[in-house]
Amino acid sequence: MSFSSFDSPLFVRDSKRRYQLANADQILEAARRMVDQRMQRGTSFLDPSIARGFFRDKLAGLEREVFVAAFLDTRHRLVHYAELFQGTIDGAEVHPRVIVREALMCNSAAILASHNHPSGNPEPSAADRAVTARLKQALALVDIRLLDHIIVGGNATLSLAERGWV
Secondary structure (H helix, E strand, O other), rough: OOOOOOOOOOOOOOOOOOEEOOOHHHEEEEEEHHHHOOOOOOOOOHHHHHHHHHHHHHHHOOOEEEEEEEEEEEOOOEEEEOEEEEOOOOOOOOOHOOOOHHHOOOOOOEEEEEEEEOOOOOOOOOHHHHHHHHHHHHHOOOOOOEEEEEEEEOOOOEEEEOOOOO
8 A cells, every 4th residue: 555645744743752754554544533533432324324434444454354343232332342363465364253242242242243355356255155154053042143244355344134045
């Protein structure tokens, strides 16, 4: 990703509170902190475009695959967000029981799951579809709904629910 197209340089503060020219990683980290501030507990996820934008902002540009979940209440408001699994450049091992445990601990009624494809291609693999089916089944045993599984590839997102796979 190139930041040479900005009209003016961006700066960050160092540990001594002095401004220094920001590198790409610092800019992305600052952007993720802004997403955290904007999407706090109670944020509504009734509109699918909000979920797509939220996960795109959180996961785009990561160099390895990361699986995350937004845990929601009965009115689909954010209760908790968690980065659950980290993998390599082309995969992450996902364990539904860990997600179910986290959902029960925060008294969640519904979940939005997401992960990124560092390759930039958001098309789901057979493994993506299989883990979605396993997760939906595991959550159903404890009356928690899996609303969607969103794949982020670069700046593009793909909803498995829109494809009828959730």
